[in-house]
Amino acid sequence: MRINISRKNINDSFVAKIQELSGQNLLACYQCGKCSAGCPAVSDMDLLPNQIIRYAQLGLKDELLHSKSIWVCASCMTCNVRCPRGIKIAEVIEAIRQILLRKRADHLPLEDLSPEVKCQVPPIALISSFRKFTS
Amino acid sequence: MKLIYYPGCTLKNQAKNFEDSGLCALEKMGVEVQELAKWNCCGTVFSLVTDDLIHHIAPIRVLIRTKEAGSNSLMTMCAMCFNTLKRANERIKADAEALSTLNELMYEEETKYEGDVEILHLLEILKNQIGFDSIREKVTKPLQNLNVASYYGCYLVRPREIGIDDPENPQIMDELMATLGATPIDFPYKTECCAAYKTVDNPQIVAERTYQIINSAREAGAEVVVVSCPLCAFNLDSRQKETRQLFPEFQHMPVLYFTQLAALALGCPEEKLRLDLHYIDPKPILKSKGLI
Numbered sequence: 001m002r003i004n005i006s007r008k009n010i011n012d013s014f015v016a017k018i019q020e021l022s023g024q025n026l027l028a029c030y031q032c033g034k035c036s037a038g039c040p041a042v043s044d045m046d047l048l049p050n051q052i053i054r055y056a057q058l059g060l061k062d063e064l065l066h067s068k069s070i071w072v073c074a075s076c077m078t079c080n081v082r083c084p085r086g087i088k089i090a091e092v093i094e095a096i097r098q099i100l101l102r103k104r105a106d107h108l109p110l111e112d113l114s115p116e117v118k119c120q121v122p123p124i125a126l127i128s129s130f131r132k133f134t135s
Numbered sequence: 136m137k138l139i140y141y142p143g144c145t146l147k148n149q150a151k152n153f154e155d156s157g158l159c160a161l162e163k164m165g166v167e168v169q170e171l172a173k174w175n176c177c178g179t180v181f182s183l184v185t186d187d188l189i190h191h192i193a194p195i196r197v198l199i200r201t202k203e204a205g206s207n208s209l210m211t212m213c214a215m216c217f218n219t220l221k222r223a224n225e226r227i228k229a230d231a232e233a234l235s236t237l238n239e240l241m242y243e244e245e246t247k248y249e250g251d252v253e254i255l256h257l258l259e260i261l262k263n264q265i266g267f268d269s270i271r272e273k274v275t276k277p278l279q280n281l282n283v284a285s286y287y288g289c290y291l292v293r294p295r296e297i298g299i300d301d302p303e304n305p306q307i308m309d310e311l312m313a314t315l316g317a318t319p320i321d322f323p324y325k326t327e328c329c330a331a332y333k334t335v336d337n338p339q340i341v342a343e344r345t346y347q348i349i350n351s352a353r354e355a356g357a358e359v360v361v362v363s364c365p366l367c368a369f370n371l372d373s374r375q376k377e378t379r380q381l382f383p384e385f386q387h388m389p390v391l392y393f394t395q396l397a398a399l400a401l402g403c404p405e406e407k408l409r410l411d412l413h414y415i416d417p418k419p420i421l422k423s424k425g426l427i
Contacts, residue, residue, distance in 0.1 A: 020185065020186075021184045021185060021186065022183075022184065022185070023184075040327050040328045040330075040344065041328075041330070041340075043343075044340055071336075072333075072340070074328055074330055074331040074332065074333055075180070075183065075331075076289040076293070076328030076331070077289055077293035077294050078289075078293065078326075078328065080293070080294055081293050081294060081295055081302045081303070088183075090183060091183045091184070094183035094184055095183075095184055098184050098187075107336070108335065108336050113335070117335065121334055121335055121369065122144075122145045122148070122149040122150065122365055122366065122369050123144040123145050123148065123149075124143070124179055124213070124215060124365050124366045124369075125332050125334050125335050125366055125369065126335060127144065127176065127178070127179045128179040128180045128215070128331065128332035128366070129332035129333075129334075129335040129336060131178060131179060131180050131190075132180060
């Protein structure tokens with residue numbers, strides 16, 4: 001896969017927005033990979049958690065906004081607990097989701113859910129998925 | 136001892152077995168429980184972004200109701216409510232400006248919030264306030280020969296700052312199971328995420344996790360799994376249906392709330408356990424051990 005790295009992307013407001021929303025210093029990451037080693041969701045991800053941080057450092061906006069991974073992460077906090085640099089990776093992923101959701105790009109449209117699903121799953125599941133996947 | 140109790144949404148319907156058994160167990164321990172008046176949904180997840188104060192209103196309003204009930208501590212049984220309430224509380228306690236903004240947003244509330252309510256999970260209360268030794272004395276039906284794997288999941292133990300036990304190797308539920316006379320079974324997937332709310336948009340991910348978690352518990356020798364979260368309970372119990380469809384050789388295992396086993400050991404009547412609310416019927420294994 002070819003990736004173009006440019007000063008323009010790195011200095012883009014997208015990177016600053018992620019840092020602001022997540023409250024994290026992306027450059028603290030030295031790519032040890034511990035977050036991805038412990039993540040229970042990696043088998044369903046296209047970008048691994050350590051790659052998400054690297055892509056965010058480099059301002060690879062389109063790749064991040066179109067990645068499957070941001071909707072696979074369930075904020076279980078395993079990465080956060082283990083990061084030797086104290087970076088809250090789950091917060092970074094939440095920031096990327098929020099950038100999309102604040103433009104009404106819902107991941108889980110309510111009208112797509114069948115009545116069977118709505119009756120079957122407990123309220124705790126519906127409320128949390130709407131909180132995470134809708135604007 | 137008197138506790139102010141916050142049930143949250145799911146303990147009033149799908150997880151009625153959690154509530155009924157928990158309340159009965161507390162009664163057997165001589166604890167008075169009062170349900171919080173006019174409680175609202177906590178929001179189920181803590182808002183992780185820095186500028187999203189509005190989503191902290193729901194949990195903080197619950198803490199205002201607690202103060203109005205004349206208490207400075209609130210007990211929850213649900214791990215997700217515990218996590219959301221406690222994190223929102225810690226968030227605004229560490230940020231005077233955010234606290235002031237929230238109070239301004241809730242200007243119609245007669246009580247101001249000042250960060251002065253403590254949120255406690257029932258397991259912490261059992262260990263630190265009632266004491267496992269005191270509970271052991273009240274056990275009338277020890278859970279002999281029952282191999283129990285305690286599944287902690289995420290919200291009880293992570294992040295470290297609010298967790299009730301070590302995030303990598305929690306023991307508190309295992310200690311309770313030993314107190315009740317059961318044999319605690321340690322297993323490597325005890326803090327692995329069950330995929331939580333992905334159960335709505337992608338049940339297959341949940342079925343795969345359930346397969347790993349339940350099989351790991353079985354390989355370690357478990358006969359049942361206990362949980363403290365209604366979402367974990369739904370995923371690990373009800374999603375065994377999808378797990379079996381995905382992996383035909385998968386063997387079912389009953390999933391119970393820790394409160395159901397506590398209620399059983401403390402002599403609560405069987406109807407308080409609400410064993411009818413499970414997808415995988417726990418009655419055969421409990422009958423085979425002479426417990427029901």
